[in-house]
Amino acid sequence: MATQNKLVGKMVIGQSGGPTAVINQSLVGAVLAARQQINITGILGARHGIAGIMKEDFIDLTTQSVEQLELVATTPAAALGSVRLKPGRAECEKVFEVFRKNDVRYFFYIGGNDSAETAHIIAEMAKEANYDFCTVHIPKTIDNDLKVTDHCPGFASAARFVALAFMGDDRDNRALEGIKVNVVMGRSAGFLTAASALARQAEGDGPHLIYLPERVFDVEQFKQDVRDAVAKYGRCVIAASEGISDKDGNPISTSGEKDSHGNVQLSGSGALGDTLAALVKDAFAGQKVRVRADTFGYLQRSFPTIVSEIDAKEARAVGDYAVGHATSTGQPGSVAIRRLSSTPYSSECFITPLSSVAREATEMKGEYINEAGNDVTQAWIDYVAPLVGELPKMGRL
């Protein structure tokens, strides 16, 4: 892309929030694009995002071999290191000071809505200080909960893991019948949990029940749902989002810990799975039932080799696009994806204001969830299936 704006200087790129299987594609996409731009005079990778910038802890990405970068691109989890830090005013000022000191003119931050907000605050700070500067947010999150964009890089690969896991686990549950609860990541948005529906290939395949944070989780209704499913199928596979909450908004089960964003810790604990398993046992009190619970945990977001091809390609594309946009326009923004067609699938990148993505997250549309609030709809399948890509066919006798 031809350079059109006058902003000349170094660029900093960082990764933030929970890793994904393809976040390094975005990193490498941006770095390789930046190497083609004459007004980017150096490429600094910030170790652990904002935390590294404040300490001037950079890796020089200007000269690393393409071969090495391509290997990084196919490696899950943030190669630069990530961070869970929502910087305050003082921290943003420190970041800005480091940028000025090092003649950094471009900042690319790969992350979710919190990262978009960080980018937004720093962009505003530069404007106030009349410092010529361009910051672009590059989207990633397995939660798929960013506004504006059709979907988020990182989601489809995690969704592929979830779909495959349920395919295998449903065969397992068929072989040794019982009731199986699988807890899937997703604090406020059920996208990833809903991807479990892609595991179904024939009548009777699980998951038979899907519980999402977008709907109130009612304990008695849950018990009845499971009893109904067992009556119908002789077994039951359940997908439950880690974020399911009761009518007062209280999580069904947590470890009681809070993360650095002040959010209650949901992942990295088997608490919810064990709670749901206990509820199921209670629903069948006096009967002999085999109940098991698994919490998919961190494997969902960083499992090597389980990658959606479209996801990898788009994650690369948003990194590349961010650099092209920044160097050609000098304008801040967040890269988003527009779906052009589902069959065959095609998409394009575009830029949306940082403020439109920052802070608030989104959740699943009502039309994706069934009326009873315990399953998804065909509209959801139509949305998600092309992103996840073809899945292996399960044989049966």
Added chain:
Amino acid sequence: MATQNKLVGKMVIGQSGGPTAVINQSLVGAVLAARQQINITGILGARHGIAGIMKEDFIDLTTQSVEQLELVATTPAAALGSVRLKPGRAECEKVFEVFRKNDVRYFFYIGGNDSAETAHIIAEMAKEANYDFCTVHIPKTIDNDLKVTDHCPGFASAARFVALAFMGDDRDNRALEGIKVNVVMGRSAGFLTAASALARQAEGDGPHLIYLPERVFDVEQFKQDVRDAVAKYGRCVIAASEGISDKDGNPISTSGEKDSHGNVQLSGSGALGDTLAALVKDAFAGQKVRVRADTFGYLQRSFPTIVSEIDAKEARAVGDYAVGHATSTGQPGSVAIRRLSSTPYSSECFITPLSSVAREATEMKGEYINEAGNDVTQAWIDYVAPLVGELPKMGRL
């Protein structure tokens, strides 16, 4: 293989115990081999193993299309359905009665040591009754704990899942540093947990500590180990077998439930992970540490697409070999694998008496575990790496 013995009649084949990613390869290997044998007059698949035989619940496998069978072969989990039933005398007599009634002369049972014992009891019963009959045990178990054989079909694919999971999770833990506990299946044998060591590709890669059921788990030593690892690496990834126990043989944590074999339920619960995470927090009391625990659970044994090539090939081979042996010799036995070479890897099947495999399981050799009891040795890596096959290379900056 030319038919050499005079035993003519139907065969029954069943699957038993925990499913694996390749147990259907053994089924299909046996079925396709049986179709070539003129003294096998019909092929009956028992639904849910012994339980199905007692109810005469069979699927006719004599005529299903090869295409359908090949799809079944690559599908994880027992396609015939499995069972966890250690039959008593009365149940074995019922099975034997069904065999006689249906002119069943061959019985192939795919499973672990409990299944070998069932096969053994029925073989003895037939001998006592002077009923011409041949029963062959086909080995499978992700636990890798069968005696005689070099390793068990099913193990290497599960080991591959564990190795990949740790590779990704170690990158994840590097990106967001902290202490991570991963609980791996394996009640009495640490083979699968020990496979986590294959995730290491460079100095500092996790897992940094590996705890196996073959060694006493000492809580205070564990806390010290984790503190030492964190001092050295700034983080710590821990592999712990679900079966780790204290010096009195009590499991470190269980859900308190028992399975139908009278064993304490270890899988299908996050209890041990949460217990170990609490111990780690205790080890760093007063300090701010990020501690997470995942329990890999059932995903390890039935994840579609995560299969060791060698495992798939050998699982097919043991099924094929069982039928060849039975029809040519008419003698009972259990199929085992002999490793001929590790580099390049090659192996062959052979027959060992049912009694040599039945009942008792085996565990990891002492030479595979380090002196401190918190890691594996190079001898272990040399043993397991060829089985799991090549793993993707992780990129790093």
